[in-house]
Amino acid sequence: MSTAAVMSPSITSRLYANRRLILRLAARQLSAKWQGTMLGMVWSLLTPLLTFAVYGFVFTQIFHSRWTGSLSAASYPLLIFSGLVTFSIFSETVNAAPTLILENASYVKKVIFPLEILPIVSILVNIVNAGFGLAILLIVQLVTTGSLSFGLIYVPFIILPLGVATLGVAWFLASLGVFIRDMRHIVGVATSLLMFLTPIFYAPETVPDSFKLVMKLNPIALTLEQMRAAIFLGQFPDLLDYLGLWAYALFIASLGYAWFARSRKAFADVL
Amino acid sequence: MSSEIALKAEDLGKAYLIYKRPEDRLKQMLFRWRRFYEEYWALRGVSSRFGKASP
Numbered sequence: 125m126s127t128a129a130v131m132s133p134s135i136t137s138r139l140y141a142n143r144r145l146i147l148r149l150a151a152r153q154l155s156a157k158w159q160g161t162m163l164g165m166v167w168s169l170l171t172p173l174l175t176f177a178v179y180g181f182v183f184t185q186i187f188h189s190r191w192t193g194s195l196s197a198a199s200y201p202l203l204i205f206s207g208l209v210t211f212s213i214f215s216e217t218v219n220a221a222p223t224l225i226l227e228n229a230s231y232v233k234k235v236i237f238p239l240e241i242l243p244i245v246s247i248l249v250n251i252v253n254a255g256f257g258l259a260i261l262l263i264v265q266l267v268t269t270g271s272l273s274f275g276l277i278y279v280p281f282i283i284l285p286l287g288v289a290t291l292g293v294a295w296f297l298a299s300l301g302v303f304i305r306d307m308r309h310i311v312g313v314a315t316s317l318l319m320f321l322t323p324i325f326y327a328p329e330t331v332p333d334s335f336k337l338v339m340k341l342n343p344i345a346l347t348l349e350q351m352r353a354a355i356f357l358g359q360f361p362d363l364l365d366y367l368g369l370w371a372y373a374l375f376i377a378s379l380g381y382a383w384f385a386r387s388r389k390a391f392a393d394v395l
Numbered sequence: 396m397s398s399e400i401a402l403k404a405e406d407l408g409k410a411y412l413i414y415k416r417p418e419d420r421l422k423q424m425l426f427r428w429r430r431f432y433e434e435y436w437a438l439r440g441v442s443s444r445f446g447k448a449s450p
Contacts, residue, residue, distance in 0.1 A: 303417045303421035304418050305417060390421075393414060393420050
């Protein structure tokens with residue numbers, strides 16, 4: 125890696141210069157997870173399948189939950205699972221962010237390393253894992269309904285702004301975690317609260333009118349709606365909503381990166 | 396020997412800024428007009444002079 129790549133100010137050129145390293149680290153992290161296990165990669169499909177089975181059982185057999193609203197024709201377990209899988213891209217990345225730099229202190233103190241790629245590696249890994257979850261969802265959908273929606277090809281486009289916004293949050297939290305060691309606990313609680321405040325287990329239509337406006341402030345809710353509309357109804361998101369999410373995502377990402385870039389020189393002082 | 400001085404340095408020192416807690420470093424970034432660190436002077440009062448080399 126050249127010094128120019130480390131010193132260059134523009135984030136996109138820095139990421140492009142480090143693309144091989146990013147992919148290498150992500151691949152290593154993915155394979156390290158199953159290293160030495162008996163089932164190996166089977167786990168990456170087995171885990172979401174078991175999660176799906178447990179959620180499906182609890183919510184349909186014990187809670188007798190039903191989905192009200194425009195998607196009521198779709199299977200309830202599939203609806204909540206699509207929400208869980210999408211939300212996990214955000215929550216897993218954000219939960220890991222506060223300890224990302226702390227756990228790689230030698231990258232800060234011992235070598236010249238492009239620290240800003242660590243959150244990107246993390247989000248790539250979580251997107252791949254979400255992909256396995258999505259694969260399970262599609263298999264179940266294909267087996268139970270006999271067909272798959274054409275809207276599946278919209279899924280990557282819908283996930284992209286969520287990923288970019290999550291990256292911004294992760295940059296911010298990765299830096300903050302170095303200085304405020306309580307961050308990991310704060311973030312852990314915040315994401316589990318947010319999971320219930322995001323329409324994952326219930327339809328957004330069932331939210332009482334007085335809270336609807338507050339719920340609208342959560343951009344993940346909009347992404348979930350778009351995901352479900354694509355997977356179960358084959359609809360492409362409303363273009364204005366979609367562009368709005370992109371604007372929001374780019375705004376969050378540039379704020380997060382600006383903070384990260386400004387504060388990184390102080391990491392070595394406190395590690 | 397020439398008495399001419401080519402290079403002179405007086406009273407040099409090196410201080411490290413010591414932060415007691417990690418959050419102090421964050422506060423220092425946000426509130427630059429205040430001090431959240433303690434100085435540790437590793438080196439202080441070093442002076443030296445170098446004369447011109449004789450041709």
